[in-house]
Amino acid sequence: MTQSVRPTQTTPAAHRQPQGAPARAPDADNLRIGGLTRLTTIDYPGELAAVVFCQGCPWRCRYCHNTDLLDARAEARIPWPDIRAFLQQRIGLLDAVVFSGGEPTAQGALSAAMREVRALGFKVGLHTGGAYPERLRALLPLIDWVGLDIKALPDEYPAITGVPGSGQRAWESLDVLLTAQVPMEVRTTLMPDWTPERIATLAHALADAGVKEYCVQACDSSRAWDERLGANVMLMSERMGWVERERFATFIVRGE
Ligand code: SF4
Numbered sequence: 001m002t003q004s005v006r007p008t009q010t011t012p013a014a015h016r017q018p019q020g021a022p023a024r025a026p027d028a029d030n031l032r033i034g035g036l037t038r039l040t041t042i043d044y045p046g047e048l049a050a051v052v053f054c055q056g057c058p059w060r061c062r063y064c065h066n067t068d069l070l071d072a073r074a075e076a077r078i079p080w081p082d083i084r085a086f087l088q089q090r091i092g093l094l095d096a097v098v099f100s101g102g103e104p105t106a107q108g109a110l111s112a113a114m115r116e117v118r119a120l121g122f123k124v125g126l127h128t129g130g131a132y133p134e135r136l137r138a139l140l141p142l143i144d145w146v147g148l149d150i151k152a153l154p155d156e157y158p159a160i161t162g163v164p165g166s167g168q169r170a171w172e173s174l175d176v177l178l179t180a181q182v183p184m185e186v187r188t189t190l191m192p193d194w195t196p197e198r199i200a201t202l203a204h205a206l207a208d209a210g211v212k213e214y215c216v217q218a219c220d221s222s223r224a225w226d227e228r229l230g231a232n233v234m235l236m237s238e239r240m241g242w243v244e245r246e247r248f249a250t251f252i253v254r255g256e
Helices: 080-089 110-119 133-141 166-180 198-207
Strands: 031-040 050-053 094-102 123-128 145-149 186-189 214-218 251-255
Touching: 031 080, 050 080, 080 110, 094 110, 110 123, 110 133, 123 133, 133 166, 145 166, 166 198, 186 198, 198 214
Parallel strands: 050 094, 094 123, 123 145, 145 186, 186 214, 214 251
Antiparallel strands: 031 050
């Protein structure tokens, strides 16, 4: 996960929205998968889950650790039929399947894969950065829980993702999920140089929007895609000083 690529200011082709709905969504066998976690207790709250890591992401976040999943054209490492066979053997042993990435909603085959997972009796979780709000809206009937990354206030996104307009898309996705009242956790990985005031401004904007479950996590710059990313300047406990935690039903701090 340490692919050495520099952030780009251009808009990757995978980021562009499709022009109109496709006549037919791709078959699940077309889902391009870069990895599988067979059992986890931490990726879907309260459930035993498997995690399917989807290949490709339209953004290039400076702190990204999943750099081997970013290239949408990279060869798939695990065919969906192998995932299907694995899940058929886990009926009654797993509760849920989480689609993570990369950015899972970048792939049109995601909906077919989610349908198969539901047909096998599993709950469906989704980890997303919200890059495709229109696709997310279409997927809502198939999703039980979402972990949504909100990286910053909308205008601050390009400095993190390298992609103009990415913040507006992410916050639109947040609105889609809040309006639909989908169970979710919003997460923010904190840029190393963010001050307590800046962190609190983002947290309070999320509380104003209606977010109830919020998690902030430390950035591990030693594994970051952008080698120029500096180290954290303060401990997490010190950085949380301005946040009004009581505005959230759940407020979690991960890392130091
Ligand atoms: S959205 Fe996630 S997977 Fe994509 S570059 Fe950012 S951190 Fe990496």
